[in-house]
Amino acid sequence: MIFNKTTEYALTILGFMATRNENVYSAEYLHQQLNIPRRYLRRLLTDLASHGFLKSSSGRNGGFIFAQALKEINLAMVINKLEGSDAVNNCILGFSCCVVDKPCIMHESWMEARSKMVETLTNTTLADLKEKYQMDLRKILN
Amino acid sequence: MIFNKTTEYALTILGFMATRNENVYSAEYLHQQLNIPRRYLRRLLTDLASHGFLKSSSGRNGGFIFAQALKEINLAMVINKLEGSDAVNNCILGFSCCVVDKPCIMHESWMEARSKMVETLTNTTLADLKEKYQMDLRKILN
DNA sequence: CTTAAATACTATAAAAAGGTAGTAATATAT
DNA sequence: ATATATTACTACCTTTTTATAGTATTTAAG
Structure with a gap:
């Protein structure tokens, strides 16, 4: 999914x-x-x-x-707005009781996996995508 | 989601x-x-x-x-079986046309994010979770 | 001022995911 | 043998997500 x-x-x-x-x-x-x-x-x-x-x-x-500069919009923002609140921040098991001081069994593995993903998504802005796209275009033309 | x-x-x-x-x-x-x-x-x-x-x-x-040894079952296996085929391996944009030699704009950012996640999920077996759980128990008892 | 090309709003339909119900089949204890 | 505790199968219901339809509103061109 x-x-x-x-x-x-x-x-x-x-x-x-x-x-x-x-x-x-x-x-x-x-x-x-x-x-x-x-x-x-x-x-x-x-x-x-x-x-x-x-x-x-x-x-x-x-x-x-x-409505905003491309560098102001990152992928995580878009995902969060559309998936409602913090889809990406939830416990993998959907345990509401799973919090930092009382984590579920999979908490640690999942946090590690997830935080890497969130980091990349947060660091990638639409401006980055534009830049990458134009670089790719130039490569094809040369 | x-x-x-x-x-x-x-x-x-x-x-x-x-x-x-x-x-x-x-x-x-x-x-x-x-x-x-x-x-x-x-x-x-x-x-x-x-x-x-x-x-x-x-x-x-x-x-x-x-039906199998705990160390034979990793989290990625479970997810893949249940989400049908390779949910985790898909293009973030769901583009069927997005393949290695003709990637979509977000391909690279997403692959980076995703592969980290898949790696962790693949490397975590049920045996690892058991071990972690028992370590946590011991900590509480001491 | 009328027409055409656009978005906006609201209701509804279709498909997928999540959840329930009834009954059949299986196996153990007594 | 019978009763009981269990899984298995199939059909159906509910909720959420995805998609469509109809109509109203906005705005620029001519």
């Missing part, structure tokens, strides 16, 4: 938008480029706007743009 | 069984100890048996025991 489909979609959208250079992205355009179900994607875009990642403009020539 | 509830339950059950010293564990007993819904837990135990982690014996005094 790892992440919900909705979260995957959100990362896909933001990742795509971050690496291209359009002025504005309409839902229809993103749908065609990314193959995410049309109506579901629209709602998700609205959500991403209400979460503060995107800004929407209605009407003709409207669409979505980033 | 990270893992399904079913996967959490499975890890809880196996972790519990690994750290205690009963001869056999009935569904009813596990239900009382672990607070997993009675009927759902039963089905899950049957599944764990058919996946080869447990062996069941019917009838009076029946129940479940491990």
Whole structure:
């Protein structure tokens, strides 16, 4: 499982938008480029706007743009907003009773695994993805 | 999200069984100890048996025991069996087209994060959990 | 001012995951 | 043999997640 489909979609959208250079992205355009179900994607875009990642403009020539600088948005932020609170921070066993001073059996192994993952996700911003994308492009051209 | 509830339950059950010293564990007993819904837990135990982690014996005094040595069962195995195929090995974006020679934008960041996690989960066996549990017990007693 | 291209809102449908119920089958103790 | 404690199987119900539909609203072009 790892992440919900909705979260995957959100990362896909933001990742795509971050690496291209359009002025504005309409839902229809993103749908065609990314193959995410049309109506579901629209709602998700609205959500991403209400979460503060995107800004929407209605009407003709409207669409979505980033509401923040790319370097301000990291992958962990997106995941946390979409999975609700701290999906990534929970005990692997979902034990509400599993806390630092009374950990469950798997606590230690899982914390180690998880914290590495969270660290990477937190350290990766959309700006990093853009940079990587452009570097890859240059490699292909040379 | 990270893992399904079913996967959490499975890890809880196996972790519990690994750290205690009963001869056999009935569904009813596990239900009382672990607070997993009675009927759902039963089905899950049957599944764990058919996946080869447990062996069941019917009838009076029946129940479940491990079908393999504790050191042969690691957390990644359990997760993979329950989440179906390779949940943990998928692209973060769920792109079927994302493969090593044509990776998606987030491939690299995600692979790094994920592989750390998979490594820990693969290296942690039920025998390790048992050992850790007994060490913790000794600490409390001293 | 009308039309067209867009987002916004709300309700509903479909699919998947989680959970329950009934009954059959099995095996042990007495 | 019978009663009891157990798992096994199958069908169904509930909740959550994913997806669709209809209609209203916004805005720019012509």
